[in-house]
Amino acid sequence: MKLQELSQKAMMREAMLYEPLASGKVRCELCRHYCVIADGRDGICRVRANVGGTLYTLVYGRAIAANVDPIEKKPLFHFHPGSRSYSIATAGCNFQCAFCQNWDISQMPKGGRRLAGRWFPPEAVVAAALATGCASIAYTYTEPTIFFEYAYDTAQLAHEAGLKNVFVSNGYMTEKALRRIAPYLDAINVDVKGFSEARYKRVMKARLQPVLESLHVIKALGIWLEVTTLVIPTISDDEAGLRGIAAAIVDLDAGTPWHVTQFHPDYRLTELPRTPLETLQRARHLGLDAGLRYVYCGNVPGEEGENTFCWGCGALLIERWGYRTKVIGLREGACGRCGSKIDGAGLP
Numbered sequence: 496m497k498l499q500e501l502s503q504k505a506m507m508r509e510a511m512l513y514e515p516l517a518s519g520k521v522r523c524e525l526c527r528h529y530c531v532i533a534d535g536r537d538g539i540c541r542v543r544a545n546v547g548g549t550l551y552t553l554v555y556g557r558a559i560a561a562n563v564d565p566i567e568k569k570p571l572f573h574f575h576p577g578s579r580s581y582s583i584a585t586a587g588c589n590f591q592c593a594f595c596q597n598w599d600i601s602q603m604p605k606g607g608r609r610l611a612g613r614w615f616p617p618e619a620v621v622a623a624a625l626a627t628g629c630a631s632i633a634y635t636y637t638e639p640t641i642f643f644e645y646a647y648d649t650a651q652l653a654h655e656a657g658l659k660n661v662f663v664s665n666g667y668m669t670e671k672a673l674r675r676i677a678p679y680l681d682a683i684n685v686d687v688k689g690f691s692e693a694r695y696k697r698v699m700k701a702r703l704q705p706v707l708e709s710l711h712v713i714k715a716l717g718i719w720l721e722v723t724t725l726v727i728p729t730i731s732d733d734e735a736g737l738r739g740i741a742a743a744i745v746d747l748d749a750g751t752p753w754h755v756t757q758f759h760p761d762y763r764l765t766e767l768p769r770t771p772l773e774t775l776q777r778a779r780h781l782g783l784d785a786g787l788r789y790v791y792c793g794n795v796p797g798e799e800g801e802n803t804f805c806w807g808c809g810a811l812l813i814e815r816w817g818y819r820t821k822v823i824g825l826r827e828g829a830c831g832r833c834g835s836k837i838d839g840a841g842l843p
């Protein structure tokens with residue numbers, strides 16, 4: 496068998512978390528779509544297929560992207576600040592966001608297009624992360640839930656090698672999936688893309704409630720959590736929606752950082768403008784007024800709202816310019832001036 500054939504075979508692995516049903520169908524239990532898939536068909540993400548009553552992932556070890564990124568790019572601002580994260584993805588996603596900024600890889604399997612990616616097995620990912628001086632591996636760019644088996648095996652090896660693991664996710668995984676990965680998952684950034692079920696359905700082809708439920712499960716499992724909202728003009732920039740998200744995070748834990756980030760026109764939303772800076776600043780202040788300790792403006796280098804301030808006395812603790820980070824006021828995870836404990840994991 497040729498090398499290419501061998502790697503193609505390796506990329507097709509029996510899936511984790513599914514249930515066989517009557518008449519050869521299977522029910523995938525990885526994400527809240529709970530796809531019921533007939534023999535010979537695939538799920539909404541198009542990277543899990545039923546072959547003869549067995550569910551397979553089609554993207555095991557099939558990396559479509561691999562880069563060294565600052566952890567701030569995820570964004571995770573309260574998790575080992577200033578460190579590097581080895582970032583991988585496969586093609587595919589369980590959402591179909593009209594504004595996706597990685598649509599070329601997330602929507603690749605749709606419309607019958609060929610699944611691209613190179614064979615990059617878990618042990619090679621961990622070796623590359625170590626060789627490039629990364630502190631963690633990030634499962635990112637597309638939705639890690641849809642390449643769960645690849646992420647799970649890599650995360651296990653990463654922990655054995657002393658590396659951390661982080662997900663950048665839409666939060667649509669099942670509680671079962673979260674509980675399975677939890678022993679190896681150190682941090683996660685979840686996108687809350689709006690606060691309206693109708694909009695989640697229309698723009699993302701998904702539901703909001705499961706995402707909000709995931710936030711609670713993540714907290715209960717002790718995984719470090721940060722939340723991101725892409726503030727899109729006319730879609731997710733309304734004050735009521737932003738207040739709703741802020742209140743939901745306060746209800747969860749006021750120490751959970753919230754990133755309100757700038758939209759730039761992409762994919763199917765090219766007619767909309769970039770989010771004005773004033774809108775982001777308004778969203779940030781609205782979050783702080785709601786009681787959140789840390790609210791950040793994202794994708795706007797040089798903006799004051801990128802910095803971390805002490806929630807107790809207002810001292811500047813971490814200065815940022817884009818992805819450049821300078822820790823200036825932290826002492827053993829607390830404010831150097833007033834001693835308030837700063838929420839986070841791996842803070843200096």
Ligand code: SF4
Nearest residue numbers: 523526529530538540
């Ligand atoms: S991971 Fe894919 S196949 Fe499984 S339920 Fe979600 S969309 Fe469906």
